Amino acid sequence: MASSGDSWIKEYNDAVKLAEEISSMIAERGTMPTSGPESMRHASAVRRKITILNTRLDSLQNILTKPFSRPITEKEINRRKDLLSNLRTRVNQMDSTLKMSHSATRDSLLGPEIKPADAMSRTAGLDNQGIVVLQRQVMREQDEGLEKLEETVVSTKHIALAVNEELDLHTRLIDNLDQHVDVTDSRLRVFFLANAYQLL
Numbered sequence: 001m002a003s004s005g006d007s008w009i010k011e012y013n014d015a016v017k018l019a020e021e022i023s024s025m026i027a028e029r030g031t032m033p034t035s036g037p038e039s040m041r042h043a044s045a046v047r048r049k050i051t052i053l054n055t056r057l058d059s060l061q062n063i064l065t066k067p068f069s070r071p072i073t074e075k076e077i078n079r080r081k082d083l084l085s086n087l088r089t090r091v092n093q094m095d096s097t098l099k100m101s102h103s104a105t106r107d108s109l110l111g112p113e114i115k116p117a118d119a120m121s122r123t124a125g126l127d128n129q130g131i132v133v134l135q136r137q138v139m140r141e142q143d144e145g146l147e148k149l150e151e152t153v154v155s156t157k158h159i160a161l162a163v164n165e166e167l168d169l170h171t172r173l174i175d176n177l178d179q180h181v182d183v184t185d186s187r188l189r190v191f192f193l194a195n196a197y198q199l200l
Helices: 007-029 037-064 074-110 116-123 128-199
Strands: none
Touching (some): 037 128
């Protein structure tokens, strides 16, 4: 068995916690309205976390293919592979659940797809005035659908702006980190050079 200080186990436990968080967010989605800005933001946050979790799982899988600083047994490597496989299956199920709820949201927003045969059956047996009434009803339904679509587009725009702000922040943080690394690198070079001269 690996030691408790094993970084792979720590990263795996962090991934499990993230999976549990995603699972509770998906369960929470059931209590929210099926459409609207709040629902869209929530779904976007869940998708982002699933992407992050998949990246972590890929990283954990990659670590298993490289030599460990402390040797571990083949049995332990296989156990870890099984843990990863089970967690990835769980993530795929959560992703499928999210996609199914997204599909249901799409149907509630745009209405189920009407096939030509269905459209023809709606007009069967109607006279000219009945067809005009039906057309007006269909136009009202389309107007309602367009209003909902407009709400969704506006919500998506706000989400995109928020993501853009987040990316700007991350870019600034990375630039700041890059500067700190350069400073540290310069200091280390000076330190090593000073020590090398002292040894001479």
